[in-house]
Amino acid sequence: MKAIVLDQPGHFSTAELPEPEPQAGEAIVRISRVGMCGTDLHAYRGRQPFFTYPRILGHELCAEIVEIGTNAQGLQTGMVCSVAPYLYCGECLACRNGRTNCCVKLKLLGVHVDGGLREYFSVPFHTMHHSTALTPDQLALVEPLSIGGHAVARAQLKPEETILIIGAGPIGLSIMAHAKAVGVKTIVMDVSEDRLRFAREQFNVAATIKAGENVTEQLSDLTNGEMPVVVFDATGNAASMNEAFNYPANGGRLILVGLHLDFVTFRDQDFHRRELTVMSSRNATAADFQRTIALLEAGKIDITPWITHRVREEELIAQFPSWLDAKAGFIKAIVSWS
Numbered sequence: 001m002k003a004i005v006l007d008q009p010g011h012f013s014t015a016e017l018p019e020p021e022p023q024a025g026e027a028i029v030r031i032s033r034v035g036m037c038g039t040d041l042h043a044y045r046g047r048q049p050f051f052t053y054p055r056i057l058g059h060e061l062c063a064e065i066v067e068i069g070t071n072a073q074g075l076q077t078g079m080v081c082s083v084a085p086y087l088y089c090g091e092c093l094a095c096r097n098g099r100t101n102c103c104v105k106l107k108l109l110g111v112h113v114d115g116g117l118r119e120y121f122s123v124p125f126h127t128m129h130h131s132t133a134l135t136p137d138q139l140a141l142v143e144p145l146s147i148g149g150h151a152v153a154r155a156q157l158k159p160e161e162t163i164l165i166i167g168a169g170p171i172g173l174s175i176m177a178h179a180k181a182v183g184v185k186t187i188v189m190d191v192s193e194d195r196l197r198f199a200r201e202q203f204n205v206a207a208t209i210k211a212g213e214n215v216t217e218q219l220s221d222l223t224n225g226e227m228p229v230v231v232f233d234a235t236g237n238a239a240s241m242n243e244a245f246n247y248p249a250n251g252g253r254l255i256l257v258g259l260h261l262d263f264v265t266f267r268d269q270d271f272h273r274r275e276l277t278v279m280s281s282r283n284a285t286a287a288d289f290q291r292t293i294a295l296l297e298a299g300k301i302d303i304t305p306w307i308t309h310r311v312r313e314e315e316l317i318a319q320f321p322s323w324l325d326a327k328a329g330f331i332k333a334i335v336s337w338s
């Protein structure tokens, strides 16, 4: 069975692996599509934190069940599924409280353990989310879309609220998709005019702001002087995350979705005066996957503009390096595995 292995930064090779053996509580799946995102580019560049080599990439997955045992929780051979790449223990305090996305033993397929760039592999039942209505491309993109779905669920948005999303990359876009479904008034900020135009065209957002230009004044003008109730930061940029503390209204919420490896700082007086609620948002849960699938099935999210590159598996090794070029306009690639 063929697999594509990232041996070390900057170098892929193909490998012949033994066929997977059926495990208790797991299904053998045949990979159909693998989405590639910025995480994969970082791993290739050698800049992904906590990443070890060699590694089989692939955490945005659509796969068909080809072998499954008993007690399969409603799953059957032939079902085509989105695979949630989060392997959680089910026993720790976070898992017992339904917070499987931040399990103390969490391992991500394609990041901490080998992922889906291979013909077949064995995955736990709990990772599989089935839909007959979605295409393989849509099922592969449920994972990145669910990241925004989780952040929006954390924020507990109400339709009458005005929100600010900082960062209009793939995570910001996935927040926009779920926020639009709630019906809030959305303002988007980014450094890139192209990304802001994309947000206006795709999500019909209420307003866009170019980062760095009188932001507080502009936000005040757009909200009758009240400021946004909820602010999402999807940049992972330290300066942006620190600045983000200035934007929520009194009594507002700040959700840090992007992450970086150093400190985030804020002035306590400003934080206390407004009694802000600050939270992080990490990965996604099964409920976030189910909500994302429902939105896709209802035609509420169009994934076509997200897919900037498309290859068959035998072309991947040759094509991958070209995606690193800023001029490639890379948002997401879909690898077809036939």
Ligand SMILES: [Zn+2]
Pocket (backbone or CB within 6 Å): 036, 037, 038, 039, 059, 060, 144
């Ligand atoms: Zn990804």
Ligand SMILES: [Zn+2]
Pocket (backbone or CB within 6 Å): 088, 089, 090, 091, 092, 093, 094, 095, 103, 104, 105, 106
């Ligand atoms: Zn756990």
